[in-house]
Amino acid sequence: MIHIIGLTRKLPTGKKVLDGIHGHLEPGKLYAVVGASGSGKSMLLRCLGLKEPWTSGELRIDGKDAIAGGAFARLRLKRKIAYLEQKALMYEKKTALKNVIIGAVGQVSWFRRMTGMVRSDDYMDAMETLENVGLIDRAHQPAEKLSGGERQRVAIARAIAHGAEVLLADEPVTGLDPHSQESIMGMLKQQAIDKNMIIVVALHRLELAEKFADEIWGLHDGRAVLTVRGRRLTAAEKHQIS
Numbered sequence: 001m002i003h004i005i006g007l008t009r010k011l012p013t014g015k016k017v018l019d020g021i022h023g024h025l026e027p028g029k030l031y032a033v034v035g036a037s038g039s040g041k042s043m044l045l046r047c048l049g050l051k052e053p054w055t056s057g058e059l060r061i062d063g064k065d066a067i068a069g070g071a072f073a074r075l076r077l078k079r080k081i082a083y084l085e086q087k088a089l090m091y092e093k094k095t096a097l098k099n100v101i102i103g104a105v106g107q108v109s110w111f112r113r114m115t116g117m118v119r120s121d122d123y124m125d126a127m128e129t130l131e132n133v134g135l136i137d138r139a140h141q142p143a144e145k146l147s148g149g150e151r152q153r154v155a156i157a158r159a160i161a162h163g164a165e166v167l168l169a170d171e172p173v174t175g176l177d178p179h180s181q182e183s184i185m186g187m188l189k190q191q192a193i194d195k196n197m198i199i200v201v202a203l204h205r206l207e208l209a210e211k212f213a214d215e216i217w218g219l220h221d222g223r224a225v226l227t228v229r230g231r232r233l234t235a236a237e238k239h240q241i242s
């Protein structure tokens, strides 16, 4: 369980881009962060992934304050948190399977990535994860030949195969066709349940949040203005985040 207590992020200019965000995230659930452009969705995900400093606030993970912990504690924590960019970065010449096995920067040790060292169970785990994300038939394709949706699936498989407990995905379906968007969102929801993960997704399309999220967090000018559980937003709620 993750508790976010008063997360505030102030830029050097003095502008508050996140202002006193409170909330909690439970394993097994999919959360959608929605809001207008510039409302702070990416910043919220980056702060949760410890990619941005917190100006103030507490991030309690299973009761322990992750912000107050030292650099090593933060590094250990970062390995449990996978952060997916909108355009998944990967080793273009290597296959989907190899990308899953090697893992992402920050999640897997430098030595392991450089050597591409494969442990006995890694191959089977990676194949199983690729199957879970519906990509088994593309396992031996180089990353550069994969479509945008397939690349996102590889990135998700990579995070899962390396034991991420929290998956933060910034606009993971933007730019994909509607069918791929729905199918990836459905797969994310299923993975949250199957792997008991916390998955947080920043989304532009409200309909996707309404259809797939267990909980929707609405941001407006860096403030969390609404939290809605598994239902469609009312017109008044939509107005709050527009």
Ligand SMILES: Nc1ncnc2c1ncn2[C@@H]1O[C@H](COP(=O)(O)OP(=O)(O)OP(=O)(O)O)[C@@H](O)[C@H]1O
Pocket (backbone or CB within 6 Å): 011, 017, 035, 036, 037, 038, 039, 040, 041, 042, 043, 044
């Ligand atoms: N490095 C930065 N320097 C200056 N301002 C920044 C920086 N990063 C974010 N901001 C500002 O913080 C605010 C929140 O940005 P953020 O990218 O989180 O919004 P968003 O809701 O994800 O927007 P979008 O939907 O367009 O991606 C914006 O006003 C943005 O201009």
